[in-house]
Amino acid sequence: MTVVAYVVGAILAVAAACALYRAARGPSILDRVLALDVVLAIIGAALATRMVVTGNLDNLVFLVVASVVGFIGSVTVARFVTDRK
Structure with a gap:
Protein backbone atom coordinates (compact mmCIF):
# COMPACT_ATOMS: atom_id res chain seq x y z
CA MET A 1 0.00 0.00 0.00
CA THR A 2 2.89 2.36 0.68
CA VAL A 3 4.31 1.90 -2.81
CA VAL A 4 0.92 2.67 -4.34
CA ALA A 5 0.63 5.82 -2.24
CA TYR A 6 4.05 7.00 -3.42
CA VAL A 7 3.20 6.27 -7.06
CA VAL A 8 -0.10 8.13 -6.78
CA GLY A 9 1.68 11.03 -5.07
CA ALA A 10 4.24 11.23 -7.86
CA ILE A 11 1.57 11.15 -10.55
CA LEU A 12 -0.41 13.87 -8.77
CA ALA A 13 2.73 15.99 -8.38
CA VAL A 14 3.51 15.77 -12.10
CA ALA A 15 -0.10 16.57 -12.97
CA ALA A 16 -0.08 19.56 -10.62
CA ALA A 17 3.16 20.85 -12.14
CA CYS A 18 1.69 20.59 -15.64
CA ALA A 19 -1.52 22.34 -14.59
CA LEU A 20 0.39 25.14 -12.85
CA TYR A 21 2.49 25.58 -15.97
CA ARG A 22 -0.70 25.93 -18.01
CA ALA A 23 -2.09 28.40 -15.47
CA ALA A 24 1.03 30.53 -15.77
CA LEU A 63 -12.60 18.12 0.43
CA VAL A 64 -16.32 18.79 -0.02
CA VAL A 65 -15.95 22.55 0.54
CA ALA A 66 -13.02 22.78 -1.89
CA SER A 67 -15.01 20.90 -4.53
CA VAL A 68 -18.01 23.20 -4.14
CA VAL A 69 -15.87 26.34 -4.21
CA GLY A 70 -14.07 25.11 -7.35
CA PHE A 71 -17.35 24.36 -9.09
CA ILE A 72 -18.91 27.70 -8.17
CA GLY A 73 -15.77 29.57 -9.20
CA SER A 74 -15.62 27.85 -12.58
CA VAL A 75 -19.29 28.50 -13.29
CA THR A 76 -18.94 32.14 -12.27
CA VAL A 77 -15.97 32.74 -14.55
CA ALA A 78 -17.66 30.92 -17.42
CA ARG A 79 -20.77 33.09 -17.05
CA PHE A 80 -18.63 36.22 -16.82
CA VAL A 81 -16.75 35.38 -20.02
CA THR A 82 -19.97 34.43 -21.80
CA ASP A 83 -21.58 37.74 -20.88
CA ARG A 84 -18.56 39.69 -22.14
CA LYS A 85 -18.80 38.32 -25.67
Missing part, protein backbone atom coordinates in the same frame (compact mmCIF):
# COMPACT_ATOMS: atom_id res chain seq x y z
CA ARG A 25 1.37 30.34 -19.56
CA GLY A 26 -2.27 30.06 -20.62
CA PRO A 27 -3.10 32.36 -23.50
CA SER A 28 -6.62 33.13 -22.25
CA ILE A 29 -8.42 33.54 -18.97
CA LEU A 30 -10.42 30.37 -19.62
CA ASP A 31 -7.22 28.33 -19.93
CA ARG A 32 -6.02 29.71 -16.62
CA VAL A 33 -9.32 29.07 -14.86
CA LEU A 34 -9.50 25.53 -16.18
CA ALA A 35 -5.91 24.87 -15.09
CA LEU A 36 -6.59 26.17 -11.59
CA ASP A 37 -9.74 24.06 -11.44
CA VAL A 38 -7.62 21.03 -12.33
CA VAL A 39 -5.16 21.98 -9.57
CA LEU A 40 -8.06 22.08 -7.12
CA ALA A 41 -9.19 18.64 -8.31
CA ILE A 42 -5.63 17.34 -7.86
CA ILE A 43 -5.57 18.70 -4.31
CA GLY A 44 -8.86 16.91 -3.71
CA ALA A 45 -7.42 13.69 -5.08
CA ALA A 46 -4.36 14.07 -2.84
CA LEU A 47 -6.59 14.60 0.19
CA ALA A 48 -8.67 11.57 -0.73
CA THR A 49 -5.53 9.49 -1.16
CA ARG A 50 -4.27 10.63 2.23
CA MET A 51 -7.59 9.73 3.83
CA VAL A 52 -7.44 6.25 2.32
CA VAL A 53 -3.85 5.66 3.41
CA THR A 54 -4.27 6.95 6.97
CA GLY A 55 -7.78 5.61 7.47
CA ASN A 56 -9.24 8.76 9.01
CA LEU A 57 -11.81 11.16 7.59
CA ASP A 58 -10.55 14.41 9.11
CA ASN A 59 -10.22 16.19 5.76
CA LEU A 60 -13.57 15.14 4.32
CA VAL A 61 -15.26 18.46 5.08
CA PHE A 62 -12.39 20.38 3.47
